[in-house]
Amino acid sequence: QITLKESGPSQVKPTQTLTLTCTFSGLSLNNGRVNVGWIRQPPGMALEWLALVYWDNDKFYSPSLKNRLTITRDTSKNQVVLALTNMAPVDTGTYYCALYDHGSNFGFDIWGQGTNVTVSS
């Protein structure tokens, strides 16, 4: 069974950089076409896609946030890391990592449970 788990700080201050880690079990980043995305959701609001890293390390970012985002694959640790700089209160929400197209279905088909992040001084 494949599971994903997000981890990182539950609270950050404005202007700080948020670093989140997605750790996999039941799946190796070294084996096969593993594509990993990050999606966030402000409280009571809609989902927003942030970034995606393909199995070949090709990376794509949300156009509105690309100057603040970095996504990185660490195959030695079987993790994908997302960094979001210059945090502001509007960045508060639940952050999810998810596998994309794992079942050859062009969708985010396996999700982590999400991690809550609050931006406050």
Next chain:
Amino acid sequence: EIVLTQSPGTLSLSPGERATLSCRASQSISSTYFAWYQQKPGQAPRLLIYSASSRATGIPDRFSGSGSGTDFTLTISSLEPEDFAVYYCQQYSNSAFTFGQGTKLDI
């Protein structure tokens, strides 16, 4: 960036009824890269439909998707109590993903 607009914002129905949810794209998109998700309170989203009309693994056949170009539809043929949730559409084009704002399906 392609904008997805879902309607209605809230749909109030009863168990056993048929639900029809719509998603309209700001420009024509490939149905191959169009999906629907279900999200229940406190849970991560779950993939329901991919490539506009294919059910994901384990999704009951009361869920069906259709559409092409700019107009897509999710239909739930006969609502079960566990179907009351928020539904999101999502597309991928030009190396970017976007989600709709969601439709809340209420009892």
